[in-house]
Amino acid sequence: MPLIDKFGRAITDLRISVTDRCNYKCVYCRTGNDGALYSDLPFSDYLRMCRVLVNLGITKIRITGGEPLLRRGVVDFVRELRKLVHAEALDIALTTNGHLLADLAQPLKDAELNRVTVSMDAVDPDRFARITRVPAGFDNVLSGIRAAREAGLWPLKVNCVLMRGFNHDQIVAFGKFAREEGVIVRFIEFMPLEEDRVWSPGIVVTLDEILQRMAEFKPLVEIPHARSETARRYRFVDGIGEIGIIAPVSHPFCGHCSRIRITSDGKIRTCLFSIWDHDLYGLMSRGASDEELEQFIRDVVHRKEERHHIGEPDFVPASRTMVHIGG
Ligand code: SAM
Numbered sequence: 001m002p003l004i005d006k007f008g009r010a011i012t013d014l015r016i017s018v019t020d021r022c023n024y025k026c027v028y029c030r031t032g033n034d035g036a037l038y039s040d041l042p043f044s045d046y047l048r049m050c051r052v053l054v055n056l057g058i059t060k061i062r063i064t065g066g067e068p069l070l071r072r073g074v075v076d077f078v079r080e081l082r083k084l085v086h087a088e089a090l091d092i093a094l095t096t097n098g099h100l101l102a103d104l105a106q107p108l109k110d111a112e113l114n115r116v117t118v119s120m121d122a123v124d125p126d127r128f129a130r131i132t133r134v135p136a137g138f139d140n141v142l143s144g145i146r147a148a149r150e151a152g153l154w155p156l157k158v159n160c161v162l163m164r165g166f167n168h169d170q171i172v173a174f175g176k177f178a179r180e181e182g183v184i185v186r187f188i189e190f191m192p193l194e195e196d197r198v199w200s201p202g203i204v205v206t207l208d209e210i211l212q213r214m215a216e217f218k219p220l221v222e223i224p225h226a227r228s229e230t231a232r233r234y235r236f237v238d239g240i241g242e243i244g245i246i247a248p249v250s251h252p253f254c255g256h257c258s259r260i261r262i263t264s265d266g267k268i269r270t271c272l273f274s275i276w277d278h279d280l281y282g283l284m285s286r287g288a289s290d291e292e293l294e295q296f297i298r299d300v301v302h303r304k305e306e307r308h309h310i311g312e313p314d315f316v317p318a319s320r321t322m323v324h325i326g327g
Helices: 043-055 074-084 101-110 125-132 138-151 168-181 207-217 280-285 290-302
Strands: 013-017 060-064 091-096 115-119 157-162 184-189 220-223 231-236 242-246 259-262 267-269
Touching (some): 043 074, 043 280, 043 290, 074 091, 074 101, 101 138, 115 138, 157 168, 168 184, 168 207, 207 231, 267 280, 280 290
Parallel strands (some): 013 060, 091 115, 115 157, 184 242
Antiparallel strands (some): 231 242, 259 267
């Protein structure tokens, strides 16, 4: 029996955070300080969780963080994950800020990672530094993107969170970047999951605004997409370059959500905006069998939230911020 929640949504997609440490302090995610951390688990524990979940019908695993490439042994973890199931049955992806990717792209490909998504929020070095609060990261990230492309980690996506006042004027620059670098740029609407609690509806650059600005640069044609896909996809009318827009604020897609998350300290979260976690690791560390873990996961998934309430009067902030959940 696959994992199904009480609203009939099949859960096939797992995001697992392997650390909540990060070497960047992006303004839409973190404060400028280091802050407290949850503990990371040994990779063998994440592997067991993934094995149990794959047996329950998970077909996509995305490794994330914090910054997953800070974790020594992440390449071996990918190799072990791949041994669980052959490539056609399990899509393994990784989300990174790209800072350490140049040296790791080929080893990750050799370990049979399928795809990588790199976060990059400006295409000019000064603006990039202002957003990430890392003075000289831009060149590393660009080299990382190019190394991933050369290694064949494909399709290669570049995520950009737009914030009014920081990088809302980068839309066309990213359209050009997508065309020149042959990557899929995906704009993500800013969500209230940041440590600094600066979110307000006015800071969000919405799907409609992005489309309008991009179309002034060059007309776009929408690409049909699967209902479970979070991004709306567009190609430029001349066939060169693709962009996507993930619009959880202005166009929520909760009705088609197929995801759960595991935090770096082994808690299941059924929604980014959950106000509680479910302690899978606690159960494991008390000696639970695989069957007991399966039952626990089924029960937790059954109770998955129907939808988020961003921007509504009854909105309650999530119990963790993005860096400690794993985006
Ligand atoms: N360190 C990795 C990275 O930079 O991609 C992985 C973790 S990061 C939390 C995962 C994704 O979450 C990134 O693409 C980041 O841009 C996005 N993100 C973080 N905070 C966000 C927020 N408040 N709203 C929307 N997206 C956010």
